[in-house]
Amino acid sequence: MDTFSNHLTEAVIATFKDTPERHRHLFASLVSHLHAFVIENECTTTEWMSCLTFLETVGKHCSEERNEFILLSDVLGVSALVDAINHRRPEVATPNTVLGPFFHEESPRINHADSIVHQDTVGERVLVKARVKNLRGEPIRGALIDVWETDGNGEYDVQRHEKDEPLQQDCRGHLYSNEHGQVELLALKPVAYPLPTDGPVGAMLLSCKRSIYRPAHVHFKITAQGYDPLVTALYTYDDTYVDIDAVFGVKEALKVKYERSLGKHPWLLCPEFILITEEEAQVRRNH
Known part of the structure; x- marks a missing residue:
């Protein structure tokens, strides 16, 4: 599992190799931390889908008068x-x-x-x-x-x-x-x-x-x-x-x-x- 997860993280980061330097750094850091979160907590499929559903719901509550993501x-x-x-x-x-x-x-x-x-x-x-x-x-x-x-x-x-x-x-x-x-x-x-x-x-x-x-x-x-x-x-x-x-x-x-x-x-x-x-x-x- 450790070998696969490390390889997967490196593979995803490598896809940003042609991205401008600052963005490349930010995306690499984001991917590394997200993967580390999933690995450290051994997230189940249900738990991860709950996270995605929550973010989807946050987006649906955004409007011209209200930004739920800022909140x-x-x-x-x-x-x-x-x-x-x-x-x-x-x-x-x-x-x-x-x-x-x-x-x-x-x-x-x-x-x-x-x-x-x-x-x-x-x-x-x-x-x-x-x-x-x-x-x-x-x-x-x-x-x-x-x-x-x-x-x-x-x-x-x-x-x-x-x-x-x-x-x-x-x-x-x-x-x-x-x-x-x-x-x-x-x-x-x-x-x-x-x-x-x-x-x-x-x-x-x-x-x-x-x-x-x-x-x-x-x-x-x-x-x-x-x-x-x-x-x-x-x-x-x-x-x-x-x-x-x-x-x-x-x-x-x-x-x-x-x-x-x-x-x-x-x-x-x-x-x-x-x-x-x-x-x-x-x-x-x-x-």
Whole structure:
């Protein structure tokens, strides 16, 4: 068996000999690991067919509004791993985290102190006063900050809208930092929410008795000329699920505490985002 399996693995890898170098390396590694998985576990035909059927079902649950394969990648920790490999920042810089499936390139433009939340949207309001700066502590002017989150019921706008109706964007928006690197906006104090369980990935989590919840968080995507783009999120430090995030996106430096406010809005959050330059990022990638 060992002789045959080794020969088979080598034979499959050899068929990629004329493939461009990087792809050849990736396919060879993929085949080697897949074969090793089957050999190590001595998979039965029924077990392997169950794997293929599961992947087929994942594909059938994909649509323009939903990508079940991204969800699978997330809950297996692959998305977080790829993200960590591709964004190696110094400890003082704000860490990256997974983008998630609910980002929109064309969110509503807002002015400073405006709200990203519809007036009748459920949830507690929080005033966010953020600052964007570089490793030297210098403010970054003109940085584009995209913000998005769920409503107080734990649903994104794309999950609430009817398929035949135009999307009414809510709990999302973008604005630019001023000369002091500052932005101010009104958002919602985030809440934890469950991943969808009506598909094969959710069914897998439930059958494995894993948590299906993401801890309370709000997403940020920050881009500025000359700087490495930052995709991150801020997680409520004392959330029930902050240490068992279903998609492994939480990092210690991204845990934040919301302060009670004496002003018009009940909550206040004052985060700082520290970016690195494109040159600094490229040096780390090359290393």
